[in-house]
Amino acid sequence: MASSGNLQNPAQCLVKNSPGKGRGVFAATSIPRHSIVEISPVLLFTKEEYEQHGKYTILDSYTFKWKNGSMALALGLGSLFNHSDSPNVSYTIDACTDSIRYIAARNIEPDEELCIYYGHNLWFDPAGAKAAVPKDELDADGWGGLTNLQPEIPSDDAIVPEEDLPFERFKPPPEEETAESIRTVQAWAVDVPDQRSIGPMLKWLKHSEVDADELGHLKRVRKQGETSTFLLNVSPEAPALPQDIQLSEPFLVKVPSSAALTTTSLAFKNVLWPTTYAPRRKGEADDWSMGKVVQEALRRRQQGELPVAAYVPTPYEASDDSSFMAHDTRQSAAHPLRHAVMNVIRHIADDRARSEDEPQTARNGTNYLLTSRILFTTHEPCIMCSMALLHSRVKEVVYLIPMEKTGGCGGSICLPTLPGVNHRFGICRWKGGTIDEAGLQLGCVNGFIEL
Numbered sequence: 001m002a003s004s005g006n007l008q009n010p011a012q013c014l015v016k017n018s019p020g021k022g023r024g025v026f027a028a029t030s031i032p033r034h035s036i037v038e039i040s041p042v043l044l045f046t047k048e049e050y051e052q053h054g055k056y057t058i059l060d061s062y063t064f065k066w067k068n069g070s071m072a073l074a075l076g077l078g079s080l081f082n083h084s085d086s087p088n089v090s091y092t093i094d095a096c097t098d099s100i101r102y103i104a105a106r107n108i109e110p111d112e113e114l115c116i117y118y119g120h121n122l123w124f125d126p127a128g129a130k131a132a133v134p135k136d137e138l139d140a141d142g143w144g145g146l147t148n149l150q151p152e153i154p155s156d157d158a159i160v161p162e163e164d165l166p167f168e169r170f171k172p173p174p175e176e177e178t179a180e181s182i183r184t185v186q187a188w189a190v191d192v193p194d195q196r197s198i199g200p201m202l203k204w205l206k207h208s209e210v211d212a213d214e215l216g217h218l219k220r221v222r223k224q225g226e227t228s229t230f231l232l233n234v235s236p237e238a239p240a241l242p243q244d245i246q247l248s249e250p251f252l253v254k255v256p257s258s259a260a261l262t263t264t265s266l267a268f269k270n271v272l273w274p275t276t277y278a279p280r281r282k283g284e285a286d287d288w289s290m291g292k293v294v295q296e297a298l299r300r301r302q303q304g305e306l307p308v309a310a311y312v313p314t315p316y317e318a319s320d321d322s323s324f325m326a327h328d329t330r331q332s333a334a335h336p337l338r339h340a341v342m343n344v345i346r347h348i349a350d351d352r353a354r355s356e357d358e359p360q361t362a363r364n365g366t367n368y369l370l371t372s373r374i375l376f377t378t379h380e381p382c383i384m385c386s387m388a389l390l391h392s393r394v395k396e397v398v399y400l401i402p403m404e405k406t407g408g409c410g411g412s413i414c415l416p417t418l419p420g421v422n423h424r425f426g427i428c429r430w431k432g433g434t435i436d437e438a439g440l441q442l443g444c445v446n447g448f449i450e451l
């Protein structure tokens, strides 16, 4: 392979010597942010091949974990990207085509080296690295400390393969999978130029009134080179900042408005701001139990209600039970708006408003109620309920019975995909399996299904 500047890929990247690092990949011309700079097919090794041979050879510095315990070696230029703590290239693994896509994370100048982030556990001394901030200080806040542009891909055995899921997921809206149309909000951010101020800043934020609930799907801190940038909030005015910490003027930054459900969407979102990747994890399965919601609906039917229920399980990461169940009370309350989904949202809002931990400003639903939460319901939510879910910023809705005439999640209309709505959520339809839907059929009122 060439060692200086005479190997070029279609995106005009060159392979050249990079001082202290061996060969590296360099831009031959300017590369605009979001451009695909390289697609590398990978060569796969079984776990055994790697354990018995690969790891004792030079290949060990080039291979990395792939699906099902196998190891991968990137072909093309993929194996030649060097590591940087402030990478200008992000990447996404495409397990369907066994390839890796490398994307420019910012505008790149001609002759700049293209680097990716290898992770925290380097097996070599990075060239030109400065002393790092102690890790304890960074992680102490529970927000995960400093972040980088690399997708945090949970290990394979922690994720349930799509085909084994008990429901089928409708693809996220396509705009969540292209760079131009990732949905964003404007948030206040501030630069912390001196790394020694990071700890005090984290402590201040934790105890301040600067409430970033609606940004819960984003990392609180982004590190680029020597500068760490803190995400503050989305208020109309810049929040007041501590006087005793050296900070820049707060500024507005465009950040993704929701977590990434796919690695492609994650790669694009990470370019804007380090974003949470929220694929399905094993262990959540209990909470996915549609059976629980169905039981509730059937129980309520015996009491004279419509057999409709909605359930918001405790989030996967949470240690305390914070699940909510509600049923349809249109019959007992003689109130046409008491749908199960509306009722469960109201329970959550009431619970929030009661909570003594919530600052006064966050009460009565002024902060978002269902950010990062999944809602299960026996029937596809109607248009009114779908709109309420949109406002509540739910992450995903899983339903059992589609409502062709009245549904707001694809039945009659799909609200989260309409242009102009300010939030998107995932939609899944339960595959049914052993659940008997017979008792859940709704009656007709004046010729219309009342949902």
Ligand SMILES: C[S@@+](CC[C@H](N)C(=O)[O-])C[C@H]1O[C@@H](n2cnc3c(N)ncnc32)[C@H](O)[C@@H]1O
Pocket (backbone or CB within 6 Å): 020, 021, 022, 023, 024, 061, 062, 079, 080, 081, 082, 083, 084, 124, 125, 126, 127
């Ligand atoms: C996947 S290879 C990258 C291409 C490699 N430079 C080459 O010439 O083949 C990984 C190896 O590159 C070197 N490397 C990558 N990033 C580096 C960095 N920031 N500083 C020093 N060496 C680096 C290390 O030797 C590492 O084992």
